[in-house]
Amino acid sequence: MSADALDLLDPILSHHIVNSLGWRSLRPLQQxxxxxVLAGQDAVLLAPTAGGKTEAAVFPLLTRAQRQGWKGTGILYVTPLKALLNNLHPRVETYSGWVGRTAELWHGDIASTRRRRILANRPDILLTTPESLEAMLVSTHVDHRAFFSGLHSVVVDEVHAFAGDDRGWHLLAVLERLQHVIGRxxxxxxxxxxVGNPRELLDWLQGSGRGVRPGRVVAPGVSPPDAGAAVAPPGVSPPDAGAAVAPPxxxxxxxxxxxxANAATVVAALHRGEKRLVFCESRRTVEELGEQLRLRGVTTFLSHASLSTDERRRAEEAFAEARDCVIVSTSTLELGIDVGDLDRVIQLDAPATVASFLQRLGRTGRRPGSRRNCLFLALSDEGFLAAAALLLAWSRGWVEPVTPPPEPRHLVAQQLLALCLQEHRVGENLWQEWWGGLGVFGAAAEPVVRHLVEQGYLERDSGTLFIGPEAERRFGQRHFMNLTxxxxxxxxxxxxxxxxxxGRTDPDLLTEETxxxxxxxxxGRSWLVTYIDWRRRRCFVEPADEGGRAKWNGFGAQRVRSFTLARAVRDVLLGGDPPVSLTRRAEARLAAAREKYLxxxxxxxxxxxxxxxxxVRWWTWAGHRANATLAAxxxxxxxxxxxVDDRFVRLRDDVTPRSWRAAVADxxxxxxxxDVDPHAVRGLKFAEALPARLAEATLAxxxxxxxxxxxxxAEPVRFLVRQDG
Structure with missing residues (x-):
C-alpha cells in the first residue's frame, strides 16, 4: 500500500484499513x-461498479471530521434508492465507528421512534434521499437550523442517475436551501x-458554486473527455477516427x-450451479420471467419497485446467500446494491443506455481470475436491433453524456411552495437569495411567482409570501408529503x-372485465383476488396455481432512442457488426433485418x-426527439x-422533390x-401550479x-418508390 496515501488519512483509519479490512493497497481512485476531498474541494469520483467509490469519499471525509473537530451531522450521504441506503449503512457505520463517530439512516421506512433518537443525538453521517431531506426541511417536528448547523460535506452517490432527471434539479435546489440555512x-x-461528460457533471453538481469553488474530476487512468466525447469501456482506449475498433x-x-417463455428455457438450461442476475426492462417482464423460471424448477427471486420492501429485502438476502439460483430485476439492482458474488448477468432485450449496460456488466468479474460477462436475450426484432446497436456504440467507446432536463419550471413552483412551508413567510423580494441564482430558480422564475399568487397557491401580505388556500387544497394532505x-x-x-x-398492482387489473x-x-406467483377494499385501495389475495396477470401503466416519460443509438441501428443494418459473440439464431435474425431494411x-x-x-416516409434514423423536432x-x-418514431417521419402523399427542397429551405x-398534447402535461408533476403556456413550453x-x-x-436525401404496398 502507498505509505504516502495512508499518511494522509487518520492513523486509526489507516490501521483498520490494513488490519480490519485486510487490504494490501488502496485502489487508485481511493488514493x-x-x-x-481533504482540501474541501468539490469533486466527481469516477470508477466502474465495485470500484471503491464509497470508501474514496468516506475515508478522507472522516479524516477531515477528526482533524477539524466537526460536531453534529457534518456529512450527508444521499442516494436515489432507499434499498441502496440500507445496503450501504452497515459499511459506513463500521468505518465511522472506527474513529468514534456514528452513522444513521433517515428515509420513509424509518420508524418514528428511531427518528426521534436521531433528532436528539445527531449522527456524524446521515444517509438519506432528497425527498427525505425536503421532508426534514418542511417538517414542524425538525429544527432544521439546529440539526444541520454542523453540515460541511454532501456525498451524492450515483450522481449520474440524479443529473439525468428532475430528481437532480430537486436535489440541487434543496442543497442550495441547506447552504442558505447554515450560512456557508x-x-x-x-x-x-x-459517463460521457464528467466535467459538465461536476459543473452541474456545484450548482451556484460553479466557477466560484474549486472542483476536480478524479478518474484514475482516464483523461476526462469533453462533453459528448467518447468514453471507453473499462480496459479499452477510445478509438481514433477511422481506427479499427478493439473488441470489448x-x-x-x-x-x-x-x-x-423461450428466455426462461435458455436461462434455466445455461450455467446451472451458478448465481445469475437477469435484468428486464419492465416490471411485467420481471413477473412473467419469474413465473416461467419457477415453473421450470429454478430457484428464483424477484426485485422491482412495486414489490413490498420486505419482499424485496427477503429476495435480495436469500439470493446473496444462495448459489444455484436466479434473481430477476428491473433497474432497481443496477445502482450498486450488493447482492453477493455474481457469476452471470443476463439482459432481456436492451437497456435504454450504454451507461446502464456498463453498470450491469460491472456486476460480474469481481473475483480474481473471473471476467465480466453478459448474455443478451432478445425477445423481439426491435429488441434485437436495439441490443446490437447498443453493443456497437459501446464497442466504439461511446457513453451518453449526462444531460439534465432543461427548464425545470415546475420544480420552481414546487420549491417556492416548499420554501414557504419551511420558513412560514418569505420576503417577496428575497426568495431568489435562497437558490443563489441557480438556473431557472433566479429572476426567470418571476412569472411563476405571479401565477402562484394569482391562483391562490401563495398569498402576499405586507411584503411577504406564504402558503395559500389552493396549495392547502392541492398538496396539504398528510402534512404536504406530496410536495416533497x-x-x-x-x-x-x-x-x-x-x-x-x-406489493402493489395497477388498479386496471382490478376493474377490467374478466x-x-x-x-x-x-x-413471481399467481394470486386469486378474494376481496377489494376500494376506499383504502387494498386488495386481498390467496395463492393460486397459475393464470395470474401483471400490469403497470405509470406516468413515466416514453422511452425513446437517442440520435446516436438510432444511428447505431442504421450502422448495424448497413453491415456494422458489434464485436461480440452472436449465436446462430442471432446471425440469422441479423441477416433477415438487413434484408428487410435494405x-x-x-x-x-x-x-x-x-x-x-x-x-410516404422519411427514413432519418435520427431518434424520436430529433424526428419530433423535424416534424414540427x-x-x-x-x-x-x-x-414519428425513432426511424422515420411520415410525410404527405403529395410531397415532391421540389416541395421537399422548399420546405427544407424554410x-x-x-x-x-x-407540439405538446395538453394531456401530456399532466405527467409533469406540479404542472398545475404553472401557467399553461409555461408548462407546455417546459415539456416541449x-x-x-x-x-x-x-x-x-444537412444530409443528402434520396427519393425511392417502393412497390411493396
Whole structure:
C-alpha cells in the first residue's frame, strides 16, 4: 500500500484499513481522491461498479471530521434508492465507528421512534434521499437550523442517475436551501460510474458554486473527455477516427429467443450451479420471467419497485446467500446494491443506455481470475436491433453524456411552495437569495411567482409570501408529503395475503372485465383476488396455481432512442457488426433485418420512400426527439398527425422533390419545438401550479433534439418508390 496515501488519512483509519479490512493497497481512485476531498474541494469520483467509490469519499471525509473537530451531522450521504441506503449503512457505520463517530439512516421506512433518537443525538453521517431531506426541511417536528448547523460535506452517490432527471434539479435546489440555512458553502462530492461528460457533471453538481469553488474530476487512468466525447469501456482506449475498433473486454454474447417463455428455457438450461442476475426492462417482464423460471424448477427471486420492501429485502438476502439460483430485476439492482458474488448477468432485450449496460456488466468479474460477462436475450426484432446497436456504440467507446432536463419550471413552483412551508413567510423580494441564482430558480422564475399568487397557491401580505388556500387544497394532505417528491407516483392498490404485504398492482387489473376468477401475478406467483377494499385501495389475495396477470401503466416519460443509438441501428443494418459473440439464431435474425431494411438505409444520407398505397416516409434514423423536432419544423410536407418514431417521419402523399427542397429551405429561419398534447402535461408533476403556456413550453423543450434534427437536415436525401404496398 502507498505509505504516502495512508499518511494522509487518520492513523486509526489507516490501521483498520490494513488490519480490519485486510487490504494490501488502496485502489487508485481511493488514493487520488484523498487530496482534493481533504482540501474541501468539490469533486466527481469516477470508477466502474465495485470500484471503491464509497470508501474514496468516506475515508478522507472522516479524516477531515477528526482533524477539524466537526460536531453534529457534518456529512450527508444521499442516494436515489432507499434499498441502496440500507445496503450501504452497515459499511459506513463500521468505518465511522472506527474513529468514534456514528452513522444513521433517515428515509420513509424509518420508524418514528428511531427518528426521534436521531433528532436528539445527531449522527456524524446521515444517509438519506432528497425527498427525505425536503421532508426534514418542511417538517414542524425538525429544527432544521439546529440539526444541520454542523453540515460541511454532501456525498451524492450515483450522481449520474440524479443529473439525468428532475430528481437532480430537486436535489440541487434543496442543497442550495441547506447552504442558505447554515450560512456557508457545503462541499459536494459526486460518485459515478463512467459517463460521457464528467466535467459538465461536476459543473452541474456545484450548482451556484460553479466557477466560484474549486472542483476536480478524479478518474484514475482516464483523461476526462469533453462533453459528448467518447468514453471507453473499462480496459479499452477510445478509438481514433477511422481506427479499427478493439473488441470489448469480457464475454458478451447476443442471442435471439423471441419470447419470455423461450428466455426462461435458455436461462434455466445455461450455467446451472451458478448465481445469475437477469435484468428486464419492465416490471411485467420481471413477473412473467419469474413465473416461467419457477415453473421450470429454478430457484428464483424477484426485485422491482412495486414489490413490498420486505419482499424485496427477503429476495435480495436469500439470493446473496444462495448459489444455484436466479434473481430477476428491473433497474432497481443496477445502482450498486450488493447482492453477493455474481457469476452471470443476463439482459432481456436492451437497456435504454450504454451507461446502464456498463453498470450491469460491472456486476460480474469481481473475483480474481473471473471476467465480466453478459448474455443478451432478445425477445423481439426491435429488441434485437436495439441490443446490437447498443453493443456497437459501446464497442466504439461511446457513453451518453449526462444531460439534465432543461427548464425545470415546475420544480420552481414546487420549491417556492416548499420554501414557504419551511420558513412560514418569505420576503417577496428575497426568495431568489435562497437558490443563489441557480438556473431557472433566479429572476426567470418571476412569472411563476405571479401565477402562484394569482391562483391562490401563495398569498402576499405586507411584503411577504406564504402558503395559500389552493396549495392547502392541492398538496396539504398528510402534512404536504406530496410536495416533497419531484416525481408523480401512479395510483396503485396494495396487495395483501393475510397481513403480509406482497406489493402493489395497477388498479386496471382490478376493474377490467374478466372471464372466471380474477388473478394477479406478483412476486413471481399467481394470486386469486378474494376481496377489494376500494376506499383504502387494498386488495386481498390467496395463492393460486397459475393464470395470474401483471400490469403497470405509470406516468413515466416514453422511452425513446437517442440520435446516436438510432444511428447505431442504421450502422448495424448497413453491415456494422458489434464485436461480440452472436449465436446462430442471432446471425440469422441479423441477416433477415438487413434484408428487410435494405432500401431504407443509406450510408450517404437519408431516404424518402413512397409505397404503392401512398404511404410516404422519411427514413432519418435520427431518434424520436430529433424526428419530433423535424416534424414540427416541416409542416408543409409532414402528414397532419406528424407520426414519428425513432426511424422515420411520415410525410404527405403529395410531397415532391421540389416541395421537399422548399420546405427544407424554410427551416433556415430556425427549427420549431415539438407540439405538446395538453394531456401530456399532466405527467409533469406540479404542472398545475404553472401557467399553461409555461408548462407546455417546459415539456416541449424536453421532447425535442435540435442538434439531431439539424444533422439529419444537412444530409443528402434520396427519393425511392417502393412497390411493396
Amino acid at each position: 487520488e481522491a484523498i487530496e482534493p 458553502p457545503v462541499q459536494r462530492i459526486g460518485l459515478s460510474a463512467t 473486454p469480457g464475454d458478451v454474447e447476443l442471442d435471439f429467443v423471441g419470447s419470455v 417528491a419531484s416525481f408523480t407516483a401512479p395510483p396503485e392498490f396494495t396487495v395483501l395475503s393475510g397481513r403480509t404485504e406482497i 372471464d372466471g376468477p380474477r388473478k394477479l401475478l406478483l412476486a 432500401d431504407v438505409v443509406d450510408p450517404a444520407g437519408t431516404v424518402i420512400t413512397r409505397r404503392g398505397d401512398g404511404d 419544423s416541416l409542416p408543409s410536407v409532414v402528414l397532419r398527425h406528424r407520426t 427551416t433556415g429561419a430556425g427549427l420549431t419545438l415539438p 423543450a424536453r421532447l425535442g433534439d435540435a442538434d439531431g434534427a439539424r444533422a439529419a437536415l
